[in-house]
Amino acid sequence: MLKKEEIAEYLKAHPNESYRSVARLFETSHSFVIRISKSIKSVYENIAPKPKDQDVQSFYEWLKERSEREQQLDRKQTVANITLKESQPIGIAFTGDWHIGAKGIDYDSFEQDIELIENTEGLYSVGLGDYKDNQMPTVHPSGVFDEACSTELQDMLAAHFLARIAPMAIVRGCHEHWDWTISGKDIIGNYCDKLDPMPFNLWHGGTINISLGEQRYKIKARHKIPNESNLNTENAFRRWYDREGKADILAAAHKHDPFIKVMHRQNSQVTYIRCGSYKKYDEFGQRLAGYEGTKAIPVAVLFPNEHRFVVFEQLRDGIAFLKGVRS
Numbered sequence: 001m002l003k004k005e006e007i008a009e010y011l012k013a014h015p016n017e018s019y020r021s022v023a024r025l026f027e028t029s030h031s032f033v034i035r036i037s038k039s040i041k042s043v044y045e046n047i048a049p050k051p052k053d054q055d056v057q058s059f060y061e062w063l064k065e066r067s068e069r070e071q072q073l074d075r076k077q078t079v080a081n082i083t084l085k086e087s088q089p090i091g092i093a094f095t096g097d098w099h100i101g102a103k104g105i106d107y108d109s110f111e112q113d114i115e116l117i118e119n120t121e122g123l124y125s126v127g128l129g130d131y132k133d134n135q136m137p138t139v140h141p142s143g144v145f146d147e148a149c150s151t152e153l154q155d156m157l158a159a160h161f162l163a164r165i166a167p168m169a170i171v172r173g174c175h176e177h178w179d180w181t182i183s184g185k186d187i188i189g190n191y192c193d194k195l196d197p198m199p200f201n202l203w204h205g206g207t208i209n210i211s212l213g214e215q216r217y218k219i220k221a222r223h224k225i226p227n228e229s230n231l232n233t234e235n236a237f238r239r240w241y242d243r244e245g246k247a248d249i250l251a252a253a254h255k256h257d258p259f260i261k262v263m264h265r266q267n268s269q270v271t272y273i274r275c276g277s278y279k280k281y282d283e284f285g286q287r288l289a290g291y292e293g294t295k296a297i298p299v300a301v302l303f304p305n306e307h308r309f310v311v312f313e314q315l316r317d318g319i320a321f322l323k324g325v326r327s
């Protein structure tokens with residue numbers, strides 16, 4: 001018999017004996033004897049039973065199944081494998097930081113660029129995030145003063161313009177991530193559902209493997225990259241390459257000013273790309289250092305018969321070159 005049960009039996013048989021004397025007898029503490037005496041005297045009439053091991057195991061099995069079923073409905077992924085059945089060179093436009101719905105966006109340039117991407121043969125696109133401005137009182141309270149329409153309408157507009165450019169893959173920007181922060185909603189998944197063909201939902205970023213003719217191209221795309229610095233843009237890209245390995249193109253957004261750099265790493269060309277933004281009127285940027293966005297949709301032209309790609313900072317230049325090499 002355990003000591004606790006022995007003491008309990010003894011206390012029941014000797015109700016008038018002092019707890020100190022019982023403690024001495026059983027060589028235990030006074031407080032331990034008091035605790036046992038309270039448990040003898042208390043009758044808990046409706047206490048919930050202790051969980052049984054088999055119930056805990058059963059809950060685990062249910063949890064595991066629920067997790068698997070949830071993942072079956074989750075379309076976020078980090079690798080996109082795409083075959084382009086084209087015999088001529090193709091272009092890929094890297095576009096993001098639209099910030100639709102904000103005040104002071106260069107909407108005229110935005111529309112012209114959308115129309116160009118939409119109507120240029122052989123020009124594909126990748127979305128790099130911040131399609132909508134999405135300022136919310138719970139995230140950046142003062143940001144709502146810079147909005148021109150509700151976030152609901154911004155979603156409608158973002159999906160509308162994404163549908164027009166039919167991107168092969170889209171990533172989540174920091175402004176779309178606020179939907180996740182406040183409600184656990186992956187708004188990029190909602191956009192993807194509305195687009196036909198449905199693009200890859202590349203989550204916070206991922207790898208796009210493109211098969212074009214005899215060539216294989218590897219593109220890395222993210223909205224934001226770690227280690228970003230206003231003093232050394234290239235370093236963040238170099239670190240990204242070091243972290244994730246060989247690729248042809250690393251494309252990012254977020255800083256609202258374009259950047260193109262052609263490098264040679266591991267005996268291959270790699271090009272670092274950052275798109276610009278249509279956000280001209282920018283309370284946040286002005287307060288930081290008088291920043292305003294610079295419009296730029298970089299275009300990479302990829303060749304199918306040799307491993308060769310040429311990158312342009314501006315959409316019009318990329319399209320002009322693409323048209324030249326496709327004719």
Ligand SMILES: [Fe+2]
Nearest residue numbers: 097130254256
């Ligand atoms: Fe942005």
Ligand SMILES: [Fe+2]
Nearest residue numbers: 130174175254
């Ligand atoms: Fe951003």
